Amino acid sequence: MRTPTNVIRLAGVLALVSATGARAEIPPVLVGISYQFSIPIGNTYDYTPPVSWRGVGLEVASFVRPDLAVGLAFGWNVFYTNTTSTLNFKGTDISGNQDRALNVWPTLVNVRWFPKISTNRDLQPYLGANVGGYIIERYLAIGLSAVQETHYHFGVAPELGVFIQNPVGAFFLSARYNMAFASGGVPFQQFLSFNLGYAWERQHW
């Protein structure tokens, strides 16, 4: 294996905490949950600049080949800021204390490719592509007024990650570049989410 990065080293330490000496194959179906933090980019950054530390994800993946899985990804990411910057609305400038929030619920289908990098799959990187919808609720409160609008955005999200397996499941780390196209007057939204989660095998549905 190539020289691991700091992230992989950290993931390795996490894996050692729960792993024993046994090695497991990637199970045919995985269910995973994750904590997510996200870096806003572009219009998302303009609206809510701070990093979002509030996020959660639910993943389901089924292997159609030993190196290929298809699945679903659901999430909830919250971006929030308090600012006194000036808004421009239809030629009118408004300033004042503002609460701005974005609630983003990705609902994606995905495909993941797991290239074989060694004989065992204790440490298994993957490349993924997600496509689907983003439900985005945009909230703005200024003065005594508040506006909230919710739209469904079509979006895509390339993804890079790694599974660190142990006998009962696998830790996974991934970075997903979320891009939700403009909808309902809400412009193109982008954010890079980092997902730290745990996945386990699901035998029965």
Place this chain on the structure above:
Amino acid sequence: MSRAWKAFAPLVLAGGLMLAGCHPSGAEYVSDLDTVTTTHDTSFDFAAARTYSLPDRVVVIGTPDAGRPAPIDPAFETAILSTIDNEMSALGYTKVDIGAGPDLLMTVGGLTVTNVDYYYGYWCGYWGWYYPCYPYYYPPVVGVSVYEVGTLIIDMAKPQASTSQGLNGVWTAVLRGVLTGVKSTDQVRAINGISQAYIQSSYLGRQ
């Protein structure tokens, strides 16, 4: 899935949901509710104007049928008008008397609305911890809260050849929440609001 992870997974999910679901919001101080709104005529050339006029009074606009509104405190009124003068002077405009034919006519008005809220309840605040609330045992409580919300409106207009043509407004600033009747804070909030109105109107000025 192992027993440990069966216990771990819901905790992670619940923790994540709680983190995701809550975000701090809401005003902590009454000044957090202040807003400054400005709008302007984009076709008007503010750099071409040289002079302006400003009355020496702030007109108070009252509620219809509520009698003559109380005037603004003279010191507060002076502070409002002098702040506007300072801002206009800093932008390169010269104050002249209205009879001298100014390029910009300015007016300042105040609008105060008194809000009255009534609430109605029963004595069960303390005993409600121990027993159900029995509304018929004790007389009901009627509470009243009164608060004022004030707005300062600054208008800038272009003079017309004839008074019958009225005035063409070219810039308006609306400062909400600065005439609440609390002298100690109103003045600071009004001065800050006026300054903010000019800060966010970068198109004003002689340059």
